[in-house]
Amino acid sequence: MSEAYITRITKFLPNESVSNEEMEEYLGYINGKPSKSKAIVLRNNGIKNRFYALRKDGTPTHTNAEMAALAVQDLFKNNPAEIGEMDLLSCATSSPDQLMPSHGSMVHGYLPQADSIEVVSPSGVCCAGMHAFKYAYMAVKLGEKQKAVACASERLSTVLRSDQFEDEIQQLTRLEKNPFLAFEKDFLRWMLSDGAGAFLVEPAPNKEGISLKIDWIEGCSYANEIEACMYMGADKLEDGTLRSYKDFTAEEIQERSVLSIKQDVKLLGEKIVKLGFAKLRDILLKRGVTIADVSYFLPHLSSYFFEGKIDEFFRENGMPIPKEKWYTNLVTKGNVGAASIYMMLEEVFNSGALKKGEKILLAVPESSRFSYMFCLLTVC
Template sequence: MSEAYITRIAKFLPNQSVSNEEMEEYLGFINGKPSKSKAIVLRNNGIKNRYYALTKDGVATHTNAEMAALAVKGLFKSRPEDIKKIDLLSCATSSPDQLMPSHGVMVHGYLPETSSVEVVSPSGVCCAGMHAFKYAYMSVKIGDKKKAVSCASERLSPVLRSEQFEDEIQQLIKLEQNPYIAFDKDFLRWMLSDGAGAFLVENAPNKEGISLKIEWIEGCSYANEEEACMYMGADKLEDGTLKSYKDFTLEAVLEKSIFSIKQDVKLLGEKIVKLGFSKLKNILHDKGVSMDDVTYFLPHLSSYFFEKKIDDFFTENGIPIPKEKWYTNLVSVGNVGAASIYMMLEEVFNSGALKKGEKILLAVPESSRFSYMFCLLTVC
């Protein structure tokens, strides 16, 4: 089999960054009043800035597919002619612009410079970006493709606007006592961000500069054991099953805000760290990898609230990672869902700090029904 390498990484962030103080100017006020829980939620998640593909009036400035295409074009900024050589486009998102056609072909539609290539659209939430990456990696690995692009993008700001929500839940005492209770619809308003990232995966490293050899990508799902935790376009019933938007009347869809994002906060607190990172411990053991071998650890965090919990888990399980090895840009770009891991790796890759032989461990937990993806890269 061929080897596979990430040779270029690019990102696209729409418009200017939005500070914590400006958020409600873009997302609006529920019932015309400022949020009373916003400050508490932001204190827990630690985010200072994020990006929205809309104006303060709620007018879209970019589609999801357009942002993904702009990230892809960014891969070829120095050599525009190379975009014609792409032989695979693997595109992921949890927030497509439409149900049909697929997100991937819509991205391809914004790339008239390319040829008629294979296009795939992995679905999911945060792990979807890694699934798109793995498809590109495997296609190059088996020799089927030579120049594969994977990308991930999100445009969730329209569903975070105030008109999409029911009356805001005001439970400040509970929020202070138990931060998990904030991880509901209101929490998600202050966390999510828009943007896109892209990888170029090839069968040979760059002749000049660095590349990232893809050592392995491993994933797992606990959906056979756990009910849904985060969902959209459905309502959660008392027995834990989801009732699809297709099975509601139009009136009920609006009344129950079926298309807002919701989270089962109790499940999130109990499960998100221990399930996935127990699996990572087993993967590292099976692959013969020690945390001592890792130079950079890039975890996708929905909130800095989970940073200590992950750190504590590693320490308690005998696989500690010193904090100086951790890297995340959550504070400056927010949670961009499936695209977050692309944006973190882009900053590290283009920082000028990487040295050949260093290893980078990626970790992407997804709370929707408890899925996880992990990847080890070597700088070469």
């Protein structure tokens, strides 16, 4: 088998960054009033800035597929004709612009310079970006592709606008006592961000500069054990099953906010850290990797609230990671779902700080139905 390397990483962020103070100018006011829970949610998630692919009046500036294509094009900015050598396009998102055609096909449609190539569209939520990456990795590893592109993108700002939401959470006392309650509905308005990222995966490292050798990528799902936690386009029934939007009338979809993103916060608090990071502990043991081997730890966080929970788990299990090895850009980019891990790795990769031989551990938890993806990279 061939080896596989990330040789280039790019990102695309739409428009200017939006501060906490400006958010409601873009997302609107519920019932014409400022949010009463906004300050509490922002204090818990720690985000200061994010990006929206829309103007203050709600007019979209980019489609999801367009942002992904712009990130892909940027991989080839030094030689635009080279995009014609791309032989795989693997695109992920949790927020496609349409149900059909596939998201990957739409991204390909924005790339007329590309050839007629294989296109895949992994579905899911935060882990989808890692699934797209793993497909590209395996294709190169098997020797079937020579210049594979993986990308991930999100555009959720339009469904966060006030005209799409039910009444916000009003019980501030409960929010103060239990931060998990802030996640139920209103938290998503103050957390999610738009943007895209892309990796170029090749069978040989760069001749100049650094590359990232892909040592392994592993994932797991606990959907066989646990019901859905975060969902959209469905409603959760008392027995924990989901009822599809297809089984509601148009009136019911509107009344029940079936197309809004919702979170079962009780499940989130109980399961999100201990399930996935116990699995990471087992993977590292199986792979013969110790925490001491890791130079950089990049966890995808939906909120800084979970940073302490992950750190606590590591310490309790005898695998502490010093905080100076942690890296996340949640504070400046917000939660960009499937694209978050791409954006974090892009900043580290292009920082000039990496040294050959260092190892980077990626961790992507997904609360939707408790899926997790982990990856180890070596700088070369």
